[in-house]
Every structure is written in structure tokens, then in C-alpha cells.
Amino acid sequence: METRNFIAPSQETFSRLDLVIRREMTELSRSTVQRLIEEGRVTVNGQPERASLKLKGGEDVCVIVPAPVPAEPMAEEIPLEILHEDADLVVINKPAGMVVHQGAGNSSGTLVNALLGHCHDLSGIGGELRPGIVHRIDKDTSGILVAAKNDRAHQGLAEQFRLHTVKRVYRAIVFGGPLEESGRIESEIGRHPVDRKKMSSTARHGKRAVTRWKVLTRYPRLTFLELRLETGRTHQIRVHLSEKGHQLVGDEVYGGGSRLAGITDSRLKKLILDLNRQALHAMTLGFIHPVDGRYLEFTTPLPDDMQRILDYLEKS
Secondary structure (H helix, E strand, O other), X not given: OEEEEEEOOOOOOOEXXXXXXXXXXXXXXXXXXXXXXXXXXXXXXXXXXXXXXEEOOOOEEEEEEOOOEEOOOOOOOOOOOEEEEOOOEEEEEEOOOOOOOOXXXXXXXXXXXXXXXXXXOOOEEOOEEOOEEOOOOOOOOEEEEEEEOEHHHHHHHHHXXXXXXXXXXXXXXXXXXXXXXXXXXXXXXXXXXXXXXXXXXXXXXXXXXXXXXXXXXXXXXXXXXXXXXXXXXXXXXXXXXXXXXXXXXXXXXXXXXXXXXXXXXXXXXXXXXXXXXXXXXXXXXEEEOOXXXXXXXXXXXXXXXXXXXXXXXXXX
């Protein structure tokens, strides 16, 4: 437990208690400050107060920050490919098949379980001893993720993702081929109006989604694409490509399975079936370190299952 006392700084106009604490204790997120006030762990001149209390300056503010408590997910010793790690964050190359968060039917074996087993210097996110996941990759998509180890890093990374300033580059193998060499897809994506497991541009209440794409290599019936995310909506790439008629190879949910019938090459068909997932890889991630201000960028090669398909296409 940590106790912090400070005198509210003098100011020309009144300022809310929660905003004053945020300015004085920058390592705490807005939600953490709100929670501490609601739990009665903040006093002004010895009395618990509400977040909206207006301070003029000179008040004695005391903030009690309890020690982080263990998060609900259990730590598990699961091998991880760590691309970078420091006191504030960790960058991972997630394999296909690994779920990021716990959920229905996924109580163990997730990335969060693995990070709890790997990271022994977590200082807490929102008062819980857990890694801060600021973005996700679908279970059957491989590639790079960054997780925060403390509130300050979590807040800084989340803000970059909110402002869409993070560099996110994917590689994909799709059916068919666009007529142009590059382009931009923009739509509003939300929950599918009929199939609740899918996302769609026909949703009544969608959010703006923008994907830039570029052809890397054209093959008979298939195309190798590079994609850059301007936004990061759930299933964004899968929705945008499928609605343009270029479903991801192996993507059963968004129509990739039905396109397999058009592949007559038995060897290629077997390679696609062996993939057993959508051919999508989060290849590059670039962002500003939320604590020391450095620009960090990481790139990983295509996983073997996708590379085998490309190698075969090159030889055919």
C-alpha cells in the first residue's frame, strides 16, 4: 500500500478533485482515480469527498493506493516468443490458435495466462496484478501484440491506439485479386444484424473502419496482400476483404471455406486445409514508448504455415 499526501496547487479557477489528482499522480489512470475516490481512499482535509468536488488550492489531499491484488486469471508456464521487454511493457509474437483474453470456453491457455506466468515485475493495472492488453488479435491470426506492465504504460499505449497513431501492418493471402494495385477501404463496422458471431458493414450502429491495401504478388486464383490499419475494429480486415469479394484463405467464418472449391490443384488445396485458420499475420507494430518516448518498431517473418503456401505458389 502507498499513501500520498500533497497540497492542492493554487489556481485561478476551481478544479475538480479527480483532475487535480491526475495532474499530481500521473502514473494513475482516470479509471483508477475514480475507483479510489469511490472506495473512500481519497480524503480532502481529512474527509472523504466526491470526484466532482471543486478545489481552489491549499487543500490537504491524501490518496491511499492499495497494493495490487492478484487478477482472476491464473499464471501459467506457457512458452512465449518475446520480441522486446522492459520495466513498462512487453512485445510478443502471438502464435495462431492462442486466445488473447479469457472468455467462454477459454479459461486457460490464453495470452494473459502466459504473461502472468512470464512477467514477475507487474506493478498493476487498475489496481489488479495483471498485464494491460490495449489491443487484440483474433485467436486464429498470428503476429505482434504489445502489453503494458503498469498503469502509466497502459494509459500511454491506449491513447496511441485511440488516436490511431500506431503503425500496424499485416500480410494476408486472399482468394481472387483486386483489379488495382493498391487502394483504401472505408466503412462502418459493427455487429452483424443476423449472425452475432460476425461483424459487418451493414450493422445499424457501426464504427468507422479504414484499411489500406497493396498487392505484393499475384498468383492464379490467389493474391498476397499487405494491409495497413488506420483503425482497429474487431475483424476489420476480415470484413473489409470478404465484402470486397477477396476472402482470406482459410477464413471459414467470412466465406473463405466456400472459395476452396475453386482450387483444383490438390497439393495447394491440402496446404490450405493444413493451414486450419485464416491466412492473416500481424507483421509489423510501431509505437512511441509510453514512458521514455522512444519510437519502437518490430517486424516478424511470416509463420511457416503461410510461407509454405507462398513457396508452393512460387514454384508452380
